[in-house]
Amino acid sequence: MNRRDLLRLATGAGAASLLAACAGPGGDSPDESSESGTLSFAHWRAEDKEVFEKIIAGYTGAKIQQDISPSNDYQSTALQKLRGGSVGDAFTAFRGAQFLDIAEAGVWTDLTGQALLQKYEPALITAGALDGKQLGVPYQLVFNTPLANTDLIGKAGLGEAPKDWDGFLALLDKLKSQGVTPIAWPGGDAANAGQLLNVMVVNNAPADDALGKIETGEYKVTDDWFLTVLKQYQQLAPYFQTGATGTGSDAALALFAQGKAGLLATGSFQVAGVRKLGATFPVDLLAPITTTADKAEYEGVFNATFILGVNAKSSKQDAARAWIEHLSDPAVAGEYANGTSQHVTVKGVEYTNADLKALAPWLTKKTALAPRFQFTDLDIRGAVENATVQVAGGKSPEEAAEAAQKVIDQKK
C-alpha cells in the first residue's frame, strides 16, 4: 500500500465518519454487533453482578453478558443505547418516567399472553403494563419504607410501631434521649433523599395519584395537604443527623449500620448494604404514620421495579425472552432474592435469607405503590424533592412550596 492508497483510505474513513455523525431521528436499525452470539442483559444493579453471574453459569440457553451502568447513567442514557439495539437484548427499566419513555419509543416487545406471566403475582406487575399490554415484568419488590434497628427501638421501650404522627414523634424523642440519631436521612443525595417523600405523602394525600396530579397541575404543592407534608418535614428536621442536607447515601447508610441511628429513611433495598458494612442487629421496616390512626390508610410503601423486558430493536428477541423466562422460574428468582436480599414479584419463592424472612410480613400489609414514581418530569420531581430538603435545612414550608410551585408552573 503506497501513500496515495493510505490517503484514499483516510479520506474514505473520514467520509464514513461524517455520514455516521449524520444519524438523527429515525436512525433506529439494529446494530450489527448484536448479531454476535452473546446476549446482552442491560441493567444498573452492579451489586447484583455476582448473583447474576451464578445464575448465568447455571443457564443452558444463550451466552449472557451483563451490561451494567450506574443507576444515574442508566436513567439518563439507557434508552438511547437500547434504541440502537447493540446493548440490552434483554433489559431492565425503572418504574415511571423511564418505563413510559421506552414505551413511547417502541422499544418494549409486548409480553401479553406469554406463559412466563403466569409465574408472577398479577397485582405486583401492573407497573409493567400500559394500555392493556404487559410490556415488561417488574422483578424486584422493594419497600420504600424506613429501615429500623429493632434493638434500638426495643431499648426505647417500644413494643409495636406507632400508629399515628404523635406516636412517631414520641418514638423519635425516646431514641434521641438514648443518645442516638433518630433518623439517618441522605438529604444530600437527590436519588435517595426523595425516598422518604413516599411515606410522607401516602396518608396525607387526597388521592393515590396526588403526585402525578401535581405534575399535571391539578394539585399544587401550595395546597394544604402538601404544606402539611412540608410542615412535618420541619418537625422531623431536629431528629435527622447533623448536616443531613449534605449527607450522602453512603454516609447515612454507615450511620445506620454502625448502630448510631434508629431509622434509615430509604428502604428495604439497602438491607444488603447494611449487612455488607457488618451490621448484625435485627432489621425491620417502620413507616411514619403521618395522620391520626383512624385516618391512616397505608402502613407503608412498596415499589415494583427493575422491570424486565425484551428489546424490540434486538435481533435476538427469542433468546432474550427465554432468558427472562429463566429468571421468572421460582427457583432462579429465589436464588436472586436470597442472594441480593431483595423480595421478588415471582410467585412461590422460598425466602431463606434472614432479612427477607424478617421483612416477609410486609408482603401482606396494606402498602401503597410508591407515589414518587408518578413524576415523569425530572425537573418537577427535583423541585418538589428540593422543597423537602430546603425545609429540613431551615426554609419555611410556605416559602419552599412557593418556589417549587413556580418551577412546576413553568415546566408542566
Place this chain on the structure above:
Amino acid sequence: MKSRLQLLLFAVPALALYGGFFLLPAVQGLRYATTDWDGYSPSFTDVGLANLTDVVSNDDLFRNALTNNLEFLLAVVIGQTALALLLAVLLAARSRASTTLRALFFLPTVLSSVSVAFIWKFVYDPNFGLANNLLGAVGLDRFQSAYLGEESTAIFWVAVAQVWFHAGQMMVIYIAGINQIPEELYEAARTDGANRWQQFRHVTWPMVAPATALVIAYTSLQSFKAFDLILGLAGNPPRSGLDVLSTRIYTTFANGQLGYAAAESVVFMVAIAAVTFLQNRAARMAHG
C-alpha cells in the same frame, strides 16, 4: 502546484473529522434547538424560536444555573489565580525543596475529576468528613457545616475543590512567566531600596500580566464548562444550589427534551463567547 494539492489531500482526513464531529453536530444542534425533538422519536415538530425565548426569558431553573455558574466562575478565577500566583512566587526559585513542593502542588492536576470529587466528598461529609472532624478536634464546632447541603453556599465549596484541583497547573504557567523576568529588574529595585512586597508589586505583578491574562482566560473557560466535578460532588441531578449550565443541559437532555437542551446549549455557547470576548477586551485594555 502538485505540492499544494498534496497538502490539501493530507488535510482532508482532518477536515473530514473536524467537519463530521464538530461542525456538523454544531449545525445540527442549532437545527434541533428550533424543534421539540425528544431525542428518540422518529419525528419532531418545528417550534421556531420558542425554545430559545423560553430559555432566555421564562426559565427560572436555567437562570438559577447561570447565576450559580457565574458565582462559581468568579470564586474559582479569584481563588485559583491568587493561589497559583502565591505558590509560583514562593516556589519560583530553583532548589530541591521547591522542586518537590512544585510536584506536590501539581499532583492533583493529574487526577481525574471523578477521583477529585470522591476525595472532596469525604472532606465535606458532615458526619464522617475531614473538614468537620478537624474543626471539632480544635474546638471550632460552631463552624461545622453541611457544606454541599447548604443551598446558598454549596457552590463555593465546589469552587474550593476546583481550585485545589487546578491551581498547580496555573502555578506552572506563572512560574514560567516569573522565570522570564530579567534579574536586572529586581537588582535595580533592590538598589532603590524596594522591599519584597514592593518588588512583587512593581516588578513581578506587571511582568506576569500576560501570564495572568492566560490564567484567567483558561480558568474562566474551565469553570464555565465545569461538569464532571460538579456532578460527582452534587449527584445527579444536582439540587438547585449546585446546578450549573452544563448540568442543567444534561438534566434537560435526560428529561427527554433534546430540542430544549439544544436551545440551552446555544445560549450556553453565546454565554461562553461573551465571557471570552470580555476577557480579551479586558486583557487588551490591561496591556494598553
